[in-house]
Amino acid sequence: MNSSSRKAPTHSSVEAQRRLAYFDEHRDEIVATIRELVEIESPSDNKAAVDEVAEAIAQKFSRLGGEVRFHRAKDFGSHLQVNFGGKSAKPVLLLGHYDTVYPLGTLATMPCRAVHNRLTGPGALDMKSGIALMVHALAGLQEWHGREKEQNGGLPRPVTVLLVSDEEVGSGSSRAITESLAKKAAAVLVLEPSYGRQGAVKTARKGVGEYLVKVSGKASHAGLDFQKGVNAILELARQIEKISRFTDLKKGLTVNVGIVSGGSRTNVVPAEAAARIDVRVARMKDAAGIDKRMRSLRPFNRKCKIEITGGINRPPMERTAGVARLYAQASAIARELGWKLGEAAVGGGSDGNFTAGLGIPTLDGLGGVGDGAHATHEHILISELPRRAALIAGLIEAV
Ligand SMILES: [Zn+2]
Numbered sequence: 001m002n003s004s005s006r007k008a009p010t011h012s013s014v015e016a017q018r019r020l021a022y023f024d025e026h027r028d029e030i031v032a033t034i035r036e037l038v039e040i041e042s043p044s045d046n047k048a049a050v051d052e053v054a055e056a057i058a059q060k061f062s063r064l065g066g067e068v069r070f071h072r073a074k075d076f077g078s079h080l081q082v083n084f085g086g087k088s089a090k091p092v093l094l095l096g097h098y099d100t101v102y103p104l105g106t107l108a109t110m111p112c113r114a115v116h117n118r119l120t121g122p123g124a125l126d127m128k129s130g131i132a133l134m135v136h137a138l139a140g141l142q143e144w145h146g147r148e149k150e151q152n153g154g155l156p157r158p159v160t161v162l163l164v165s166d167e168e169v170g171s172g173s174s175r176a177i178t179e180s181l182a183k184k185a186a187a188v189l190v191l192e193p194s195y196g197r198q199g200a201v202k203t204a205r206k207g208v209g210e211y212l213v214k215v216s217g218k219a220s221h222a223g224l225d226f227q228k229g230v231n232a233i234l235e236l237a238r239q240i241e242k243i244s245r246f247t248d249l250k251k252g253l254t255v256n257v258g259i260v261s262g263g264s265r266t267n268v269v270p271a272e273a274a275a276r277i278d279v280r281v282a283r284m285k286d287a288a289g290i291d292k293r294m295r296s297l298r299p300f301n302r303k304c305k306i307e308i309t310g311g312i313n314r315p316p317m318e319r320t321a322g323v324a325r326l327y328a329q330a331s332a333i334a335r336e337l338g339w340k341l342g343e344a345a346v347g348g349g350s351d352g353n354f355t356a357g358l359g360i361p362t363l364d365g366l367g368g369v370g371d372g373a374h375a376t377h378e379h380i381l382i383s384e385l386p387r388r389a390a391l392i393a394g395l396i397e398a399v
Contacts, residue, residue: 026136026140030136035114037131038121040056044077050077051077054077061138068081076169080162090185091185093184096167097165097168099164099166118380124379125193125371125373125379125380131191133388137392141154160181164177182362187360188352189399190352194365194367200341202365203327203363204316204317204345205350207280207314208349208353212275212310213277213308214309215272216272217229217269218271232273233263236273236275243255246293253286257276260275283318317357322362323356334391339387346365361399366392
């Protein structure tokens with residue numbers, strides 16, 4: 001199959017079943033890779049830890065013949081790029097991250113264990129299983145294509161892998177790298193966790209913004225000088241009522257005041273108060289509007305000052321024609337493999353938002369199937385791994 005193919009995979013269902021059997025045979029190896037990666041804890045805020053898992057992953061891609069390149073970051077772990085193949089065609093970009101939300105030591109209470117069909121552990125679902133699937137899908141493709149397609153590192157087409165170290169904390173350090181590689185790619189496959197027990201892929205994600213609203217008033221003694229004070233908490237309470245009304249569920253626009261702080265003692269009229277706000281937009285065209293409304297907030301009480309910082313930091317991933325086409329290709333491959341691949345629109349963002357925001361066809365949620373991302377019961381379903389790997393391998397060929 002070549003890169004100009006737009007149709008469903010042309011290999012027969014017999015071939016699809018042969019590939020599925022290959023990944024069934026390699027299932028324990030995929031599990032072993034996930035376990036190895038989960039057992040190297042990698043919280044976003046610990047550079048040494050994240051760099052360690054990056055090194056282990058780099059070795060795996062290097063063994064497959066990939067050309068490894070680290071983008072060094074000072075305050076975060078290094079971002080890992082691996083290139084397979086030359087310039088014969090536009091590469092497919094396999095995108096993901098190796099940081100997790102769990103602090104060092106979490107393994108003690110949340111060990112990596114295979115119990116019945118579940119593999120547990122910090123980051124097992126989000127998204128160390130996705131990284132393992134990349135490695136094994138590429139290894140499978142090399143085994144099937146190796147001899148006749150030497151020029152692409154044994155793959156049917158050029159492939160670029162990008163794994164970043166800061167996705168869980170907003171991707172500030174890696175965003176420019178993600179965007180520059182996406183612009184050169186034919187399509188972006190994001191191996192973030194899939195959606196639900198059936199493993200649906202994600203064809204739309206909301207855009208995400210974060211704002212800080214700070215109110216300054218004037219402190220005074222609540223008993224002796226009550227009238228000289230200007231209560232910042234009261235002002236903030238009024239603002240919160242107003243901000244919360246910006247939510248428009250029909251448009252998929254939500255505004256959540258998630259954290260408030262302020263005041264010092266009950267007998268002091270508070271001079272300071274602040275609120276942290278999460279904003280989600282389903283459509284790019286709503287992003288500028290909500291940003292403007294946030295920035296236009298003015299104090300109800302003129303004696304107060306109000307300061308607004310932040311903004312929309314991930315654009316929405318909308319279900320464009322390019323996204324829909326990728327989903328159609330994925331579901332055709334899944335059908336040949338014998339199952340029905342669903343799709344979902346979700347509220348959470350990923351680095352796929354950046355690539356889709358540039359207009360590059362992006363399909364997200366191709367990684368592990370399971371539940372409990374960022375939670376103590378995080379796990380993947382082991383039985384889903386072989387067909388997931390077969391789906392990813394098929395997509396790398398087809399797009
Ligand atoms: Zn993730």
